[in-house]
Amino acid sequence: MKGIRQLAEHLDISIGTVSRALNGKPDVKEETRRRVLAAAEELGYVANQSGRSLRQGETKVIGLMIESSQEAVENADNFFLGVTSGLQHVFARHQLDLLMLPCPADEDPCEYLKRMVARRVVDAMIISNTQRVDRRVDLLSRAKIPFAAVGRSLSAGNFPWVDLDFEGVAERAVERLVARGHRRIGITAPSSEVNLGYVFVESYRRALERHGIPFDPSLVIRVKSSEQGGYQAAHELLQLEDRPTAVILIYELMAIGLYRRLMEAGIRIGRDLAVIGFRDAPRARFLQPSLSCFRMSLYDLGIALGQTLLANMPAYRAFYPDGGRNIVWPLELVPGESDAFEVEAQA
Amino acid sequence: MKGIRQLAEHLDISIGTVSRALNGKPDVKEETRRRVLAAAEELGYVANQSGRSLRQGETKVIGLMIESSQEAVENADNFFLGVTSGLQHVFARHQLDLLMLPCPADEDPCEYLKRMVARRVVDAMIISNTQRVDRRVDLLSRAKIPFAAVGRSLSAGNFPWVDLDFEGVAERAVERLVARGHRRIGITAPSSEVNLGYVFVESYRRALERHGIPFDPSLVIRVKSSEQGGYQAAHELLQLEDRPTAVILIYELMAIGLYRRLMEAGIRIGRDLAVIGFRDAPRARFLQPSLSCFRMSLYDLGIALGQTLLANMPAYRAFYPDGGRNIVWPLELVPGESDAFEVEAQA
DNA sequence: ACTGTAGGCGGAAACGTTTTTGGATGTCAA
DNA sequence: TTGACATCCAAAAACGTTTCCGCCTACAGT
Incomplete structure (x- = not known):
């Protein structure tokens, strides 16, 4: 089956009518439409998308x-x-x-x-x-x-x-941590040129200030949202003079690297340091200790x-x-x- | 910029020549080609893919x-x-x-x-x-x-x-386990209608027999290659009268469910039961205990x-x-x- | 019987390309 | 001067479809 032309010849009908029949347009007798559809099915005709796109100006x-x-x-x-x-x-x-x-x-x-x-x-x-x-x-x-x-x-x-809802995540994470007594809370984020990086940290800052905690720029760790980024984030946190007691991760995959670096340093997650993550994948549940996580359905x-x-x-x-x-x-x-x-x- | 026609009119040249110039065909004076390319760049002309596909019969x-x-x-x-x-x-x-x-x-x-x-x-x-x-x-x-x-x-x-290389994986997994003294080795796989499911188990069978270990169909667990499938696989293994001392997983994500079920049953992985997985994702390394895994670059x-x-x-x-x-x-x-x-x- | 209307259909234009064909021009050799 | 040949280009055909336009027929209203 080549094209609509062959189909039309086979039916002894004009191609215009065949096209209208196939596309459910009016001006086609119901019986004709049935014949056309049957023949198309039988011969396995399907309209060529390039021709259609060209004519209609849309590609689907x-x-x-x-x-x-x-x-x-x-x-x-x-x-x-x-x-x-x-x-x-x-x-x-x-x-x-x-x-x-x-x-x-x-x-x-x-x-x-x-x-x-x-x-x-x-x-x-x-x-x-x-x-x-x-x-x-x-x-x-x-x-x-x-x-x-x-x-x-x-x-x-x-x-x-x-x-x-990054605002909500940052806000609720801060709220949850503050309720548990934390005052120094770190956060990881991508560059502030990426909108996410900006919004997330801003919301965190506002949430902190709402609880009367001053914003400390040194607690914002800008790293890649990857396992390696998590490792590096932990590394930077360890360098700080006045270490945070909690950290918010923008991406739970980072937790793998972060956990590793912190364990190397002998820090007990869930005892010495609180961690909250974001964007749960199956692995998040399987960390030791299991990671508190904001999740959603992709x-x-x-x-x-x-x-x-x-x-x-x-x-x-x-x-x-x-x-x-x-x-x-x-x-x-x-x-x-x-x-x-x-x-x-x-x- | 609408189409090649406008571009040709703007240059006061026929559309055929413009097309040849843009597509690097011969029969175009070098100076003309330069003019065409410059004008196309300036006016931001890019050939419409539908028209091109229709004519050439290929869509790229x-x-x-x-x-x-x-x-x-x-x-x-x-x-x-x-x-x-x-x-x-x-x-x-x-x-x-x-x-x-x-x-x-x-x-x-x-x-x-x-x-x-x-x-x-x-x-x-x-x-x-x-x-x-x-x-x-x-x-x-x-x-x-x-x-x-x-x-x-x-x-x-x-x-x-x-x-x-499923054959290689099954073979090397069996070999590795046998070398450690295992004689009863379980395996998980999808349905044997899926080619993978057939080949994997066949290779496993041959590898066993090469080591003089009889093939036991009850040790082949057909489950979905998911976390739930892993859980179910563990469940079925536990039902067996003569439990295996090792199990080969076709997909490492299954390990999450398998670990959970076995831990529930008080079985110590890496002590009571050996596990080898396949298709390493980052999470595989983070299981406790870490999973031996055949990996590759997707x-x-x-x-x-x-x-x-x-x-x-x-x-x-x-x-x-x-x-x-x-x-x-x-x-x-x-x-x-x-x-x-x-x-x-x-x- | 004539006109108006609606349904059904055929013919042809149009979409934007590429490619083929053939024509015009210029150059060179006979 | 003529023919042969190369170079460059214009014109037109073709790709397969949708859609516009207008024609025909049948039928209803006057």
Whole structure:
């Protein structure tokens, strides 16, 4: 089976009518439609997507921009996979496919994005890991390409995003630790240029000040969100003159490195030092001692993200009437042993 | 910038010449080519992919078929992400994009695949999790669609695949355990319809028999390769009259559940029971006691997979002259504490 | 009997490329 | 002067689809 032309000839019908029949358009007799559908099924005809895209000006493909370096992938852990899975769940309903767009490490992400958009290979984009000032957001907004982002940004005013409730996490973590008597609380975070890095630390600072605890910049450890980063964070904490009695981790994978370094130093987690983590993966539960952790469903986050995107695309808006924008995704605390102790009040 | 037509008008040149200039074809004066390239750069022209695909009959997109159920994704862990990353590294060199094709849980994978191929939305396919008899392999072979698989299969005789060295793992695991005095060795595996499940157990059986140990089917535990599967596996092992002194896990994530159940039963891993795992993720090292594990680089596996595919596509074959097929990927043993003991000889 | 209307359909244009064909120009040798 | 050949380019065909336009028929209303 080559194309719609052969199908039309086989049926002795014009190709226009065949197209209308297949696409459920009006102006086709019901009997004709049945014949066409039956013949298409029998001959295994499926419309060529390139021809269709060319004519309609839309590709039915959503692009997902990702960092492609080996390091980035290994650290991303299952985050992408989880979110992607949720995205696909939403997209499948509309016969949309998901195209992974890995920006080469040696190319400017913005240029790469511009090229992909100009190629018209995608109808819309998903971006993640937004910077505090993110040129990609500007670009997509100006080019009027529908998009949604994982993570807020200051760029381009109002745009569709889904983000994790970092404020809530920082706040509740501080609250929980303060309630147990802690006064010196460390925190790890990525660079403040990454929006997450900024927001997380700001919320932590506000929460501290709300409890009358002064903010001490030396307790903010900027390291990579990886096992190695955790090791280094522990290392830096140990250097401090006035060590904290608790530490908040932005990513639970860091706990592996952090635990190791602290154990080397003879510090007992859950007795000498409290630890609270974030973004539970199965491994978090299996640390010794088990890690208190704020967790969520990546799959559900992906679904929300997909719906947010589609709600901002004219062709799909109707399916998601209340699929607004700007979702702040809540997290749930799963208590563990790593912070299950109280500290005596200090001077 | 709309299309090549506008670019041609702007240059006062025919569109045919513009196209040839941009694509590096001959029959273009060098000065003209420079002018065209400069104008394209200045006006930000990039060829529309739909038009190009339609004309050329190829899309520059490689499809990656995946199972999309939430459960499948959660258990797949970072396998896909790691392999995907390697794939993209290879594809990026040829400006190929990777399209994720999640087969809906309620659709026959073969039908889904057939539709995607008929739509001509991809030039080639990657499939994984091959069955021992896999209709997808038949389909793709017959349709002459270039493809590569993760995992062997009996279907369709000779086709391009990359697989892990399960034989080697089973063999070396048995060897290692026998050398430590074990005679009753259990093993976990997926259903024998999945090629992995068959090959793994067969290799284990042969390795046993080579050491004069009779094969006992009751020691083969068929469970899901997940944390829950590990828990269940431990449960079944405990039911056995004549319990094994060692067990080989097909996936290290299972260790989490297995450890838990065995600890509940008061069995000391690394003393009463030896455990060896497979496919190291960071968490494997952090079990207590640490898990002996056969590991590999998913990224490198992805690269090999991508090269195997391209070596089987006429348009790219020249780039991978020795990029043969049928790679059996080796694994490396990282010793841990979970099997670090010897067992006294039994009657 | 004539007109208006609706349903059903065929024909053709259009989408943006690449590629083929052939024509124009210039150069060189016979 | 003519023919042969190379170089450069314009024009048009082709890829497969959707959609616009208009024609035909049947039928109802006048």
